[in-house]
Amino acid sequence: MENLLDINFLIDSFPAIISRLPVTIGIAVGSLILSLFIGVATALIKIYRVPVLRVISAIYVSFIRGTPLLVQIYLVFYGIPKIIYYMQIEYGWLQSADVNSIPPEVYALLAFSVNLGAYLSETIRSAIESVDRGQFEAAKSIGMTPVQMMLKVIFPQALATAIPNLGNMFISTIKDTSLVFIxxxxxxxxxxxxxxxxxxxxxxxxxxxxxxxxxxxxxVERLLVKVEKRARRYERGIA
Structure with a gap:
């Protein structure tokens, strides 16, 4: 009679599965870092209503939100080599690029960064807009440049508001990395x-x-709780 569950096989499979943790974590962490740059840039474009770029960013966010992540992975995996090849043939650009030598992890990282960046842009935008307008005026009154104002005054306060959503998205990204096997x-x-x-x-x-x-x-959730507590401590200090 066949057993319902092979306990020995289950236990023996853990070492091999755990050995691939660096790949999963690397894609998740790497895409989070890259997507933060994309998200901040997209959020600032929307906040400051930058002509042309505002329309492009709106289309980008709408497209990412309206298409499955699986499709986006395929688009990146098959699209980037085709674009590189087209540029090599038609314009003579990127001649040193060998698409066959690009590891699939790079495509996965790009696909997840683009996907996560669209969602993070809304989180970051709402977090920045939640900062009291008086903080903007105070920074301007002491002669801060827009970059200094964002880096030293606005972003640290917005971070405390954004961390819960950032954490949830990061955890979702970890689980979504199960798609990269395709x-x-x-x-x-x-x-x-x-x-x-x-x-x-x-x-x-x-x-x-x-x-x-x-x-x-x-x-990861436990770690994020600690990070949020530290950020909230900073927020209370500001208050």
């Missing part, structure tokens, strides 16, 4: 699929990988 990235989900196909024990490896994701997200 373009050949072997993350923890990819490793689980490989192990499952080898041992024909998909149920066991999916239990194992779900536990790894669960523990990872709990650890």
């Amino acid at each position: 373009i050949g990235v072997i993350d923890i989900m990819g490793e689980a699929k490989i192990l499952g196909s080898r041992g024909l024990a998909f149920f066991e490896v999916y239990i194992a990988v779900s536990i790894v994701y669960w523990i990872l997200c709990i650890a």
Whole structure:
């Protein structure tokens, strides 16, 4: 009689799955960092109503929000090599670029950065706009440039407001990285699929990988709570 669950196989699969944690965390953290730059730039374009760029940023955010992440990954994975190849043939640009040597992790990182940047732009915009207008006027009155005002006065206060949403999006990104296996990235989900196909024990490896994701997200959530407390402490100091 066949057992419902092969406990030994489940336990033995953990080391291999955990060994791929750096890939999952690397894509999630890297995309968060890059998306912050995209999100801040897009948010400032909307806040200051920059001509032309404002329309482009609105289309960008609308497109990302209105299409599945899976489709966006495919667009980046198949689109970037085609664009590079087109530029090489038609204009002679990027001749040193070899699309075949670009690792799939790079495409995954770009796709997640573009996706997350669109969502973060709204979070960052609302966080900046939540800062009391008096702070803007006070910074201007002491002769701060717009860049100094944003970096030294506005962003530190907006950060405390944005951290909860940033944390939720980061946790969602960690879970969404399970999609990168479709373009050949072997993350923890990819490793689980490989192990499952080898041992024909998909149920066991999916239990194992779900536990790894669960523990990872709990650890990140605990870390974010500490970061938020420190930011709120700074906010109380300002008040």
